[in-house]
Amino acid sequence: MTRARITGAHFIDSVADALQYVSYYHPPDFITAMARAYAREESPSAKNAIRQILMNARMAAIGHRPICQDTGVVNLFLKVGVEAPIDWTRSPQDMADEATRRAYSLEANPLRNSVVADPLGARRNTRDNTPAMLQTELVAGDKVEVTVSAKGGGSENKAKFAVLNPSDSVADWVVETVAGLGAGWCPPGMIGLGVGGSVDRAMAMAKASLNDPVDIGDLRDRGAATAEEALRLELYDRLNALGIGAQGLGGLTAVLDVKVLSFPTHAASLPVALIPNCVATRHAHFTLDGSGPxxxxxxxxxxxxxxxxxxxxxxxxxxDALDDDLLRSFEPGETLLLSGRMVTGRDAAHRRMIDALDRGEDLPVDLRGRAIYYVGPVDPVGSEVIGPAGPTTSERMDRFTRPLLAASGLRMMIGKAERGPEAVAAIRDHGAVYLIAVGGAAYLVSKAVRSARPVAYEDLGMEAIYEIVVEDMPVTVAVDTRGQSIHVTGPPRWARKI
Structure with a gap:
């Protein structure tokens, strides 16, 4: 009897469909964990952030639009059975890239292309989000198991690695490391750890562990049976006791689960890799056996x-009526609902504006008395004014903040996570303010945008400067005109309470 073959079309169709699926559906276990975190949260700012995240998740699931504007780099984990009836004439990389192109250019739900080629040079956008990142393993069996995930840049940028001494405490290193990550990884989320193996094996384990179900509650109920499970329980309690809270605002929950994978290692080494997963946790698993996609x-x-x-x-x-008295009245942690005109601009636009100022040229837009939103949205579809439009990590704009404030009269910046000391000092010196929108609530934020039009640097695509008009866009005051930062004061306050 001839067995059904696992074809390249099965693989490509399945991966493409999975990428669309994860763009608007969180895993149900993740939503359940977030709902529990919302129910027990006591910090008003953190509770409001989790509420927006959950509202956004439901809207994205119903509307089939991206959870987050950063629709991620494609990560595929393949376990290919050595007896699997494979009928492939193309490499897994080639097929994965075709699936990525198809998924990210789907007319009904286009996803943002974030991958750039020539990382040491021109950093040119590949315009189809390829290549995908593959990890392939040959295993026993006659099937092909595939896990698809879309990993955003904010959490990926916070990955850490160290080779500890064998006698060192892994738990202490993890707690110290997470305490220093800031909020750019968009908590509440997951912490994935790879312990042992080699340098590359540890990083691969940490990444793969993030695709496991959220089950820390079940583990707590039954108790730890292994050293890895004991470490998970210890770190879950210790990391949440830091008081980081949702979006780094201070609160009870920053970590929904901690995952640990380990592997034998050299007697003289203790490699440890740490990779966080943001609130836009997106992954799906499927098995190919020849029966079809x-x-x-x-x-x-x-x-x-x-x-x-x-x-x-x-x-x-x-x-449209920002003045000194109004800005001075804002308090860190306060929720504001913004209405009126603002402009958008990210890294590339800031670089060009600073270059223009250095040449003695005028800026392409008048920023006096205005607000700027650090965002690179997804393309709109149908009647949408703008696609999902959540904030990007603001710290990347820190180096541009002082010269831009000094030259332009800009009064308000809106982004995600904390600002560094240099930017906070510039904000204080110029009587400006910094606000945060909730990372992981991109579709919700986009519904506050009433109009959008490009006004400068259109060749930058999603990084062009737009003028947008918003109505009741929810934000939180992060840095006030006196330089007081909720990301500095909030977590220690809640850590003491915990």
């Missing part, structure tokens, strides 16, 4: 808590 059933949306469709409550602010 994988099928992905929609999850039960009753698992997604319905917290209403309205924005968070807060003080309404007119962006």
């Amino acid at each position: 994988a099928e992905f059933a929609p999850p039960d949306l009753s698992l997604w808590p319905d917290l209403g469709d309205g924005a968070a409550e807060g003080r309404r602010v007119d962006l």
